[in-house]
Amino acid sequence: xxxxxxxxxxxxxxxxxxxxxxxxxxxxxxxxxxxxxxxxxxxxxxxxxxxxxxxxxxxxxxxxxxxxxxxxxxxxxxxxxxxxxxxxxxxxxxxxxxxxxxxxxxxxxxxx
Amino acid sequence: xxxxxxxxxxxxxxxxxxxxxxxxxxxxxxxxxxxxxxxxxxxxxxxxxxxxxxxxxxxxxxxxxxxxxxxxxxxxxxxxxxxxxxxxxxxxxxxxxxxxxxxxxxxxxxxxxx
Numbered sequence: 001x002x003x004x005x006x007x008x009x010x011x012x013x014x015x016x017x018x019x020x021x022x023x024x025x026x027x028x029x030x031x032x033x034x035x036x037x038x039x040x041x042x043x044x045x046x047x048x049x050x051x052x053x054x055x056x057x058x059x060x061x062x063x064x065x066x067x068x069x070x071x072x073x074x075x076x077x078x079x080x081x082x083x084x085x086x087x088x089x090x091x092x093x094x095x096x097x098x099x100x101x102x103x104x105x106x107x108x109x110x111x112x
Numbered sequence: 113x114x115x116x117x118x119x120x121x122x123x124x125x126x127x128x129x130x131x132x133x134x135x136x137x138x139x140x141x142x143x144x145x146x147x148x149x150x151x152x153x154x155x156x157x158x159x160x161x162x163x164x165x166x167x168x169x170x171x172x173x174x175x176x177x178x179x180x181x182x183x184x185x186x187x188x189x190x191x192x193x194x195x196x197x198x199x200x201x202x203x204x205x206x207x208x209x210x211x212x213x214x215x216x217x218x219x220x221x222x223x224x225x226x
Contacts, residue, residue, distance in 0.1 A: 004154070032212040043116075044202070046214030089155070093211030099170070100211065102147075102154040 023090030027071035135203030142208035
């Protein structure tokens with residue numbers, strides 16, 4: 001079983017603060033890295049799928065970067081809002097087929 | 113609207129009983145998955161199917177069984193052989209075009225033992 005680690009496991013930020021968290025994955029046999037947002041009482045929602053080293057993707061105030069050589073991805077949230085409160089999951093794919101390995105997630109709470 | 117429907121939302125199982133969790137999708141996706149979530153752990157893959165009439169074991173398949181007779185449906189049976197079935201179960205689907213397609217998830221089923 002592949003090891004995908006996310007840090008921190010939880011954090012609290014004030015509304016308006018920017019924040020970031022990390023996903024670490026094996027640097028060998030990389031194929032794709034997924035980010036999902038999972039709000040309480042809802043289903044996980046795909047944010048990004050990243051495939052190229054140096055990739056940077058953006059969706060509104062949320063962006064992500066990818067370093068496949070060293071095996072990490074950062075997720076950034078600029079100017080956090082209460083509606084950003086959720087658990088953010090990353091998932092690593094090494095095989096080119098659809099099986100992914102999920103990290104435990106980072107639980108973000110934005111305090112108004 | 114297109115999406116994934118899981119039912120029931122809550123399910124209770126008696127000792128020694130098999131139970132089946134339903135997962136239906138109308139997204140025309142080829143691939144479907146079942147995950148289990150336990151407190152303090154990431155989503156763990158139970159079974160996945162890349163095409164109708166075909167499925168593979170994931171990381172924690174023991175005590176579970178699946179079928180994929182129709183593209184839209186991927187039911188999961190939790191058998192009496194699964195000694196610790198209490199968990200939250202998520203079904204997902206994706207287009208079959210390699211590992212670079214996002215997965216779409218249902219709302220989940222929470223299974224508890226009576």
